[in-house]
Amino acid sequence: MHHHPMHQCTMHYHAVHHHTVHHQCVHHRPVQNRPLQHHPLHLPVPAPRSRPVPAMALRLLLARALRLLPRGAAAAAPHRPPPAPAGPWAPPRPPSALFSSFSFSSFFRRPAAGLAAAARRGRRGPCLALALGLALAEPRLEERRRAEAACGSIQMVFIRKNKAQKNPLSSFRWRGFRLEEYLIGQPLGKGCSAAVYEAAIPSPPDGQGSRRLSGEGPALGEQPTDKPQQKEAFPLAIKMMWNISAGSSSEAILDAMGRELVPATRTALAGEYGAVSCRRKPVLRRKKLQPHPNIIQVIRAFTSSVPLLPGAFTDYPDVLPLSLNPRGIGHSRTLFLVMKNYPCTLRQYLRDNSPDARLSTMMILQLLEGVDHLVRHGIAHRDLKSDNILVELDSAGCPWLVITDFGCCLADDSVGLRLPFTSSYVDRGGNGCLMAPEVITASPGPGTVINYSKADAWAVGAIAYEILGLANPFYGHGDSTLESRSYREDQLPSLPDRVPLEVKQVVKLLLQRDPNKRLSARVAANVLHLSLWGESVLAPKTLKPDQMVAWLLCQSAATLLLDGLVDKSRVETKMKMCFFANLDYEDLWAAIFLLLALRNQAG
Numbered sequence: 001m002h003h004h005p006m007h008q009c010t011m012h013y014h015a016v017h018h019h020t021v022h023h024q025c026v027h028h029r030p031v032q033n034r035p036l037q038h039h040p041l042h043l044p045v046p047a048p049r050s051r052p053v054p055a056m057a058l059r060l061l062l063a064r065a066l067r068l069l070p071r072g073a074a075a076a077a078p079h080r081p082p083p084a085p086a087g088p089w090a091p092p093r094p095p096s097a098l099f100s101s102f103s104f105s106s107f108f109r110r111p112a113a114g115l116a117a118a119a120r121r122g123r124r125g126p127c128l129a130l131a132l133g134l135a136l137a138e139p140r141l142e143e144r145r146r147a148e149a150a151c152g153s154i155q156m157v158f159i160r161k162n163k164a165q166k167n168p169l170s171s172f173r174w175r176g177f178r179l180e181e182y183l184i185g186q187p188l189g190k191g192c193s194a195a196v197y198e199a200a201i202p203s204p205p206d207g208q209g210s211r212r213l214s215g216e217g218p219a220l221g222e223q224p225t226d227k228p229q230q231k232e233a234f235p236l237a238i239k240m241m242w243n244i245s246a247g248s249s250s251e252a253i254l255d256a257m258g259r260e261l262v263p264a265t266r267t268a269l270a271g272e273y274g275a276v277s278c279r280r281k282p283v284l285r286r287k288k289l290q291p292h293p294n295i296i297q298v299i300r301a302f303t304s305s306v307p308l309l310p311g312a313f314t315d316y317p318d319v320l321p322l323s324l325n326p327r328g329i330g331h332s333r334t335l336f337l338v339m340k341n342y343p344c345t346l347r348q349y350l351r352d353n354s355p356d357a358r359l360s361t362m363m364i365l366q367l368l369e370g371v372d373h374l375v376r377h378g379i380a381h382r383d384l385k386s387d388n389i390l391v392e393l394d395s396a397g398c399p400w401l402v403i404t405d406f407g408c409c410l411a412d413d414s415v416g417l418r419l420p421f422t423s424s425y426v427d428r429g430g431n432g433c434l435m436a437p438e439v440i441t442a443s444p445g446p447g448t449v450i451n452y453s454k455a456d457a458w459a460v461g462a463i464a465y466e467i468l469g470l471a472n473p474f475y476g477h478g479d480s481t482l483e484s485r486s487y488r489e490d491q492l493p494s495l496p497d498r499v500p501l502e503v504k505q506v507v508k509l510l511l512q513r514d515p516n517k518r519l520s521a522r523v524a525a526n527v528l529h530l531s532l533w534g535e536s537v538l539a540p541k542t543l544k545p546d547q548m549v550a551w552l553l554c555q556s557a558a559t560l561l562l563d564g565l566v567d568k569s570r571v572e573t574k575m576k577m578c579f580f581a582n583l584d585y586e587d588l589w590a591a592i593f594l595l596l597a598l599r600n601q602a603g
C-alpha cells in the first residue's frame with residue numbers, strides 16, 4: 001500500500017475505523033486486513049449506541065479527555081491575541097521544498113532521524129535549523145501520548161455522530177422505487193450523459209400544481225411558478241441517464257452506469273437493484289461510501305422505460321428511444337437516480353454572488369472535506385467542476401456545498417486509487433481541463449499506473465480560483481489560459497489581496513504539479529480549519545500538546561453543544577464535526593506546523 005509521508009498510521013485510527021465505519025479501504029492508513037488490536041494508549045471502545053443524546057456525548061467526551069489531561073491544563077486553554085509568527089517554527093525554506101525533502105511526522109517523532117534522512121538527500125543546512133527549532137518544541141513522550149489518546153477519544157465521539165443527511169424521502173420508507181410514483185416537473189439541468197428534472201412524490205396521491213408522469217410533460221406555455229414555492233412542491237431531483245450503449249436489462253444498465261450509484265444510500269437500492277446487486281455481488285464491486293455532509297446522497301435508484309419529459313425533443317432528441325423519436329438511438333430503458341433538489345450549482349451560485357473571504361474559505365474547505373472523505377474510501381471523483389457541485393444555503397446563509405455526479409469516478413475495489421493505464425482505451429475520467437498533471441500527462445503502457453490519490457485535490461485548487469472570484473485559470477482559450485499538461489507553477493495567477501495569506505498558500509500547494517509536493521486534501525483541510533477557528537491554538541510561542549488538547553476540548557464541546565442544542569444545519573458546525581471525526585495527533589501537529597511555517601514564510 002502507498003504510504004503517505006504526512007500520515008503516520010496509528011493503531012488508534014485502526015481501532016476507531018474498524019469499530020465504527022466498517023469500510024474496506026482507508027487510504028493512506030496502512031491498516032487493511034489487520035486484526036483489530038487494542039492499543040495500550042487507547043481507551044476501550046464502547047459498543048455503539050443507537051442514538052447518543054448530545055448531552056451524553058458531551059459528558060462522555062469531557063470525562064474521557066479530562067482524565068487524560070494533567071491538572072491545570074484545561075484551565076490553561078489558550079486565549080491570546082493572534083500570533084506573531086513564532087521563532088522556533090521558522091521554516092528555513094519554501095514550503096514546496098519542505099514537502100519534497102522530508103516527512104513532517106518523522107520530525108515530530110524523532111527530529112534527529114528526520115534530519116538524518118534530509119541530510120542524506122543533501123539538504124542538511126536548512127533542515128538543521130528546522131530540526132533544532134522543532135527539537136525545542138518537541139513534547140515529552142508521555143505528554144504526547146496523552147495528547148494522542150485525547151485526540152483518539154474526541155475522534156471516536158465524532159465518528160459515531162456521522163449520520164446520513166436527512167433526506168426528503170425519509171418519511172416515504174417503502175415508496176419511490178418506481179418511476180410511476182413520481183410527479184415530474186421542469187428540467188433542472190443537463191450534462192453530457194443525463195437530464196435532471198424536479199420531482200415529487202405526491203401525498204395524497206393526486207397532488208396539485210404538478211402532474212402525474214405517465215409520459216406527458218406539462219402543458220406548453222404554462223407559466224412557471226415562482227422559485228421558492230416550486231422548490232417546496234418539488235423537493236426531489238430525478239436524473240434520467242441517457243442510455244445509448246448499455247443494453248436494456250437492469251443488470252446491463254447497472255454494469256454500465258454503476259458508478260452513479262457510488263453515493264447511493266443503502267435503502268436507495270432496496271427496490272429492483274437490491275435484488276440485482278445481491279445476486280451479482282462480485283460483478284457489482286461497488287465501493288460503499290459512508291454519508292458525508294459534502295457528498296450527494298442518491299436516495300432512490302431504479303430502471304424504467306424512458307418517458308417523454310419536458311424539453312426532450314429540443315434538448316436531447318437523439319438519445320430518445322425509437323418509440324419516442326424515429327431518429328433516436330437510445331435504448332428503451334434506462335437508469336433513474338433520485339436526489340434532493342438543490343437550489344443551484346456552484347457555477348450558478350458564483351455567477352450571482354461574491355462570497356467574502358471567510359465564506360470562500362469555508363467553501364474551499366467543504367470541497368476538501370468531501371474529497372478527503374472520498375480518498376479515505378479509495379474513491380476518486382475525477383470530474384470535479386463547478387457544475388458538479390450543488391449549493392444550498394444553511395440557516396446562517398452560508399453556502400453548503402455538495403459534490404455530485406459520480407458518473408466518471410474511480411471506485412474499484414481491486415485497484416483502489418491506482419489505475420493501471422495499460423492502453424489509451426482505459427478511461428481516465430471526465431473533464432480534460434481539470435485533469436491533474438499526473439493524469440493528463442500519463443502515457444499508456446504495460447507498467448503505467450495512474451495514482452489518483454491527489455488528483456481531486458488538484459481540481460479543488462483550480463476551482464478555488466472561481467470561488468475566490470477569479471476565472472478558473474485552466475478554462476478558456478486565450479493566451480492567459482493554462483493547460484494542466486504543461487503549466488508552470490509560477491504561471492498561476494495571483495489571488496486578490498483580500499484572500500487570507502494561508503488560503504493563497506493552500507491553493508498554491510494544491511496546484512503543485514508534482515503530487516509528492518502537493519498537499520493532500522486532509523492536510524489542506526486541516527490548515528484551513530486552523531486558519532478559520534484555530535487562532536488561539538496557534539498563539540503560544542511554544543505550543544505544548546496539553547495546550548492543544550485543552551483547545552480541542554473547548555472546541556469539540558462547543559461543537560457538540562451547537563450541533564445538539566442550537567442548530568443542526570449549520571455548515572460551520574458540520575465542518576467542525578468533520579475536523580474532529582478526522583482528528584489525528586500527528587496530522588494536526590503537522591498542520592499547525594505547516595500553517596505557522598506558511599505565515600512565517602510570508603511575513
Ligand SMILES: Nc1ncnc2c1ncn2[C@@H]1O[C@H](COP(=O)(O)OP(=O)(O)OP(=O)(O)O)[C@@H](O)[C@H]1O
Pocket residue numbers: 188189190191192193194195196237239339340341342343344345383387388390404405407430
Ligand atoms: N440534485 C440536483 N438538484 C438540482 N439540480 C441538479 C441536481 N443534480 C443535477 N442537477 C442539475 O443538472 C445538471 C446536470 O447534472 P449532472 O452533472 O449530474 O449530469 P451529467 O450528464 O452526469 O453531467 P456531466 O456532463 O458532468 O457528465 C447539473 O449541472 C445541475 O444543473
